[in-house]
Amino acid sequence: MSEYQIVKTIKIDGDFDGFDDEVLFKLMDGSYWIQNEYKYWYHYAYCPTVHILKSGNRHYIQVQGRNEIVSIRQISDITESQINGEFNGWEGETQYQLMNGEVWKQSTYNYDYTYAYMPVAIIYHAGSGYKMKVEGTIAEVQRIK
Incomplete structure (x- = not known):
């Protein structure tokens, strides 16, 4: 070392x-x-x-x-918020509204069922685009609002 x-x-x-x-x-x-x-x-x-x-x-x-x-x-390009309501994982074109008013949509197909109520969502730019991490699951996303 x-x-x-x-x-x-x-x-x-x-x-x-x-x-x-x-x-x-x-x-x-x-x-x-x-x-x-x-x-x-x-x-x-x-x-x-x-x-x-x-x-x-x-x-x-x-x-x-x-x-x-x-x-x-x-x-440093990080957004930390909470999902406004239920999180049911990723289904392909899933949309989530955050407590800060932003709305993000899944941009590539990924299916991963995970349930949580109002979990923390972390959105970050990974170089190849934005990713959203929720309850240990990650999907590529794009902001729509």
Whole structure:
């Protein structure tokens, strides 16, 4: 780890399920980071301590006590709100109104049934478009209002 400089050591805010593709990480300081390269590694932990590392002009994340490191980038184009009513997952062209008045529509097909009442919705720009994360499920979305 000598080529990496530790920028900060902090906890992830909530569940951590490991790395996959464009995984979003919210840290306890309120900052958001997104996985910048594909790497799959499953490891569940609740609020694990992580190191934010830097090498050159790139940032990386490492769960404390583990060897796996993945490239990340900080993002600031985030909307946090709640679904206004029931959330029944994704069905293809699902639309959801948020408590902040915005309306978002699923833009690519993905079927995933998950029920929750007024869950938190996090919308972020992942580079390839906007994604909405609700109750551990994610779908590509576009804003319609």
